[in-house]
Amino acid sequence: MQVIKERIVIDYDLPESAIKIEPDTDLKEQLATLSEAPALIFDFSNYEEGRPYSQTRQLRTRFGFTGDIVALGARKDNVAMIERCGANIISAHEKYSADDLLPFFEEITDYYQPNY
Amino acid sequence: MYQYNKHDQQSIEQRAAQFRGQVERFKTGDIDEDEFRALRLRNGLYYQIHAHMLRIAIPYGVVNANQMRMFGHICRTYDKGYGHFTTRQNLQINWPELEDVPSILEELATVQVHAIQTSGNCIRNITSDHLAGIATDEIEDPRPYCEILRHWSTFHPEFNWLPRKFKFAVTGAIEDRAAVQWHDIGLRLVKNDDGEVGFQVLVGGGMGRTPVIGKVICEFLEKRYIKSYVESILRVYNLHGRRDNKYKARIKILVNAMGIDTFRQEVEAEWELLKQDPSLWLEQEEIDAMKAQFEHPDESPKVSSSIEGIAVKDNNYDLWLSRNVEQTHVLDGYCATFISLKAQGEAPGDATSEQMEAIADIAEKFSRSEIRVTHEQNLVLPYVKTSELYALWMELNKHELATPNIGTLNDMICCPGLDFCSLANATTIPLAAAINERFNDLDELHNIGNIKLKMSGCMNACGHHHAGHIGILGVDKKGKEWYQITLGGSAENDSALGKRLGPAVKKEELVGALDTILNVYLEKRQQDESFQESVNRLGIEPFKEQVYASH
Numbered sequence: 001m002q003v004i005k006e007r008i009v010i011d012y013d014l015p016e017s018a019i020k021i022e023p024d025t026d027l028k029e030q031l032a033t034l035s036e037a038p039a040l041i042f043d044f045s046n047y048e049e050g051r052p053y054s055q056t057r058q059l060r061t062r063f064g065f066t067g068d069i070v071a072l073g074a075r076k077d078n079v080a081m082i083e084r085c086g087a088n089i090i091s092a093h094e095k096y097s098a099d100d101l102l103p104f105f106e107e108i109t110d111y112y113q114p115n116y
Numbered sequence: 117m118y119q120y121n122k123h124d125q126q127s128i129e130q131r132a133a134q135f136r137g138q139v140e141r142f143k144t145g146d147i148d149e150d151e152f153r154a155l156r157l158r159n160g161l162y163y164q165i166h167a168h169m170l171r172i173a174i175p176y177g178v179v180n181a182n183q184m185r186m187f188g189h190i191c192r193t194y195d196k197g198y199g200h201f202t203t204r205q206n207l208q209i210n211w212p213e214l215e216d217v218p219s220i221l222e223e224l225a226t227v228q229v230h231a232i233q234t235s236g237n238c239i240r241n242i243t244s245d246h247l248a249g250i251a252t253d254e255i256e257d258p259r260p261y262c263e264i265l266r267h268w269s270t271f272h273p274e275f276n277w278l279p280r281k282f283k284f285a286v287t288g289a290i291e292d293r294a295a296v297q298w299h300d301i302g303l304r305l306v307k308n309d310d311g312e313v314g315f316q317v318l319v320g321g322g323m324g325r326t327p328v329i330g331k332v333i334c335e336f337l338e339k340r341y342i343k344s345y346v347e348s349i350l351r352v353y354n355l356h357g358r359r360d361n362k363y364k365a366r367i368k369i370l371v372n373a374m375g376i377d378t379f380r381q382e383v384e385a386e387w388e389l390l391k392q393d394p395s396l397w398l399e400q401e402e403i404d405a406m407k408a409q410f411e412h413p414d415e416s417p418k419v420s421s422s423i424e425g426i427a428v429k430d431n432n433y434d435l436w437l438s439r440n441v442e443q444t445h446v447l448d449g450y451c452a453t454f455i456s457l458k459a460q461g462e463a464p465g466d467a468t469s470e471q472m473e474a475i476a477d478i479a480e481k482f483s484r485s486e487i488r489v490t491h492e493q494n495l496v497l498p499y500v501k502t503s504e505l506y507a508l509w510m511e512l513n514k515h516e517l518a519t520p521n522i523g524t525l526n527d528m529i530c531c532p533g534l535d536f537c538s539l540a541n542a543t544t545i546p547l548a549a550a551i552n553e554r555f556n557d558l559d560e561l562h563n564i565g566n567i568k569l570k571m572s573g574c575m576n577a578c579g580h581h582h583a584g585h586i587g588i589l590g591v592d593k594k595g596k597e598w599y600q601i602t603l604g605g606s607a608e609n610d611s612a613l614g615k616r617l618g619p620a621v622k623k624e625e626l627v628g629a630l631d632t633i634l635n636v637y638l639e640k641r642q643q644d645e646s647f648q649e650s651v652n653r654l655g656i657e658p659f660k661e662q663v664y665a666s667h
Binding site: 048050054055076077078080081084085109110112113114116 | 123126127130131133134137138141146147150151154155237267268270271272273274275276277278279351354355359386389390393395396
């Protein structure tokens, strides 16, 4: 599939052993399994579902996850937030192409949260 | 007051441009109705019964003369010539056209004003004490911390899609004028036994359908950790707050369900790591730099005069002095002056464009160009020279801004109600007018004395009825408007939830019921006892008996 990685559109194959994380998954409980996975998948297509933002952030900071964090369903108005919270592989919502999203990373260029 | 640096300015300009793009994409169908709803809400734009409503942020209620003048211009150019100051110290305009909103935001940005996060399920405008920085009972000025938290919360990527809205209030004073116990997070600047100043952190307070008074989650938090600590609270809430039912989604429900001790453990588990992140530390240098933005005017009055020293023989002026002027002030020769937005016949909190422009001119002339918005929907001129009070009063009078009713029954908090709001069950503004009309005798009002009447048109409690000494809640009974009365609520240090008097009364009986309640008070009060003190001493029974006996 076509995804955005480091703000460039590339072809990406989801590793077969990638694990899909649900919004109510308790990361702490499953940490041993999750930390072995090459990629974890989060679905952002439910626009108002805010938990994946905290989950990805927790994985990158508190749990030190270094594999791919794959975000599915990104749109123009949340793609920058998804990236800031720790996803490094971003796949667009079905109504957009990855290229459609590229201009929207920099609508706001200066943020108040240096830790994100 | 705080002046934007070039980054602050750039980010609100970019946000206005971003919103223009979102409106255009909505028009072309690139984003659908539901997406646009979520996006416009995060920029303060609602769609109400008849039209759009735009809520403009006034961070911690501090506004300068140029900004107030711009509000007047915006209300005249894009609306119907008036605006409404809210209980969150913001300004709402009720009739803007969607197509005009990007231009409104661009014009607001020229005076360092925006509508960012004034609605939606995100961190909202942070409110504070309207006497911040000038009150004599202050441990420390809360405004620098409000601004630091405004920065921290603005465009926070993790907390833009919370289970529900999230409100902070901060106070630095002994007397709580910011209702911190009624907020999702309430922060109180306190001194510990070693004389250090830090924060007492309260969590899970709120009004709405399930009124809850906030609980202490941390007795004393070092200032250095304020950002990491609130970030931890927000993360636990974002992950665990209920999302299946919007009436159960506020943090107060989560804190009650988990219990404050378990909730605290979860927060501290997150905080363990976050507190080690230096980018989240609030260092003394940053505090000092921010404090410098809020320094007092250096100019002291040449002649310091007391209020008693000004010999003016005018009863109306005397009345205004006694009601609308706060004489204690950290600077000698200064006082704070309230502008009542509760004039007879006006909707509580409303001001016209002409009044806003007059207030801007008056603030420039009399109050170092500064104005505050109170959560009780009035304005304050924070730096008035005592020697200029009479001249100020004359000026305010010209614009019908000298109504001497601060703290009285007519100084009520009132939501917009059924006339403007699609959630309301009942009208509030016409009732406020009816109450004003019944109690229009100033002698009677002053005899009744200090009393907080708060009225909401539905159980969402935007009019803070739970916290009113007298609370009025509009309810719908088979298509008819009825009103539930509560007594004894408070939003101050003695914060309490009002007690229900009995069955709801009909619309046409409400003013009579109030009359009865106040008569019971006047008959039974002891010496200087206030209404609230009488209710606390007597309980609600004597009031109940009379109200339901006569109706």
